[in-house]
Amino acid sequence: MIVVQQKSDQKIEELTEQVESLAATLERTRIAREIHDSLGHTLTDLDTQLAVAQTLRSHNLDQSFQAVDTAKRLARQCIEDVSQALDRMRQSDFDLNHALVALLEQLRQTSTVQVQWKVNLPHLPVYQSYQVYCIVKEGLMNVQKHAQATHVYFSADQTPTGLMLNLKDDGIGFDATTLKPGFGLQGMIERVQLLRGQFELQTAPTQGTQISIILPL
Numbered sequence: 001m002i003v004v005q006q007k008s009d010q011k012i013e014e015l016t017e018q019v020e021s022l023a024a025t026l027e028r029t030r031i032a033r034e035i036h037d038s039l040g041h042t043l044t045d046l047d048t049q050l051a052v053a054q055t056l057r058s059h060n061l062d063q064s065f066q067a068v069d070t071a072k073r074l075a076r077q078c079i080e081d082v083s084q085a086l087d088r089m090r091q092s093d094f095d096l097n098h099a100l101v102a103l104l105e106q107l108r109q110t111s112t113v114q115v116q117w118k119v120n121l122p123h124l125p126v127y128q129s130y131q132v133y134c135i136v137k138e139g140l141m142n143v144q145k146h147a148q149a150t151h152v153y154f155s156a157d158q159t160p161t162g163l164m165l166n167l168k169d170d171g172i173g174f175d176a177t178t179l180k181p182g183f184g185l186q187g188m189i190e191r192v193q194l195l196r197g198q199f200e201l202q203t204a205p206t207q208g209t210q211i212s213i214i215l216p217l
Contacts, residue, residue, distance in 0.1 A: 028127060046074040072162055095157075097121055097127040100136055104154060107140050113169075117154040122217075131191045132156075132165070132215070138188050139167045147171030147209060158217075162197075165213040173203045 053057040053067035061072070100119050136154070143152055148173030156165050188211075192199040197215035 042079060043074075044208075046071050049074060094126055094129050096124060096132060099133050100154075100156060101128075102132075103137055103140055107144060107152070111144055111176070113144070113149055113152050115154070116154045117156075119154070119156045119157070120150055121156050123156050128195060128215075132163075135188050135191050135213065136167070138151065142185065143167070143169050143171065146181075147173075149208065159214075161214075161215075162217050163215040165215070168208065168211065169209040170208045173205050173207045173209050175205055176201055176203050 002004075015038050047112055049067045049071040053071065055063045056064040056067065100121075101117065104115050104117045107113060136156075140152075140154075147169045149169035152167070152169045154165075154167050156163070158164075159212075189199050192213055192215070195215050197213055200212040201209070202212070203209040
């Protein structure tokens with residue numbers, strides 16, 4: 001019995017170490033994803049503006065100062081993005097439908113893309129709501145940065161078996177067979193997997209892109 005107990009204790013210790021290692025890995029992944037979602041795009045633009053300022057400072061001070069002003073604005077946006085993300089995570093009454101509509105309105109106001117949507121999701125736990133919000137935000141940012149689309153349609157509805165999200169654009173599309181997912185697309189896929197959902201991508205050159213996501217309740 002003593003030998004059996006010793007083996008059992010050793011097994012428990014090994015499992016504990018594995019769980020701790022897995023938790024650390026998941027936490028690093030979560031932090032990396034949050035940094036990308038909140039800061040990645042803005043910091044890239046900030047770096048570009050500072051590089052422009054460095055290049056122009058010796059022969060065109062006016063444009064150099066304009067680039068510095070833009071960089072300052074982007075830095076402020078970084079701070080606001082982090083603050084908003086933390087506020088969203090702390091809110092127990094986070095309204096997912098309202099937050100998604102705000103994202104879509106922002107895209108319509110800051111670009112020439114015509115945006116249509118239908119959003120009607122049930123009340124979800126805060127963690128699930130935040131993950132869905134980040135998935136949609138990343139999808140819209142990808143459209144804005146890469147799709148060159150003129151029309152975007154988004155829908156989010158409850159079905160008898162779960163939730164259905166669809167994001168479709170009429171942009172340039174791409175060859176999905178040669179795609180190496182960037183961190184943005186990979187982040188979307190990881191979040192869907194965390195929610196035990198299904199992710200489907202349909203696209204082709206000149207044919208636009210459609211992302212369909214099914215999430216269990």
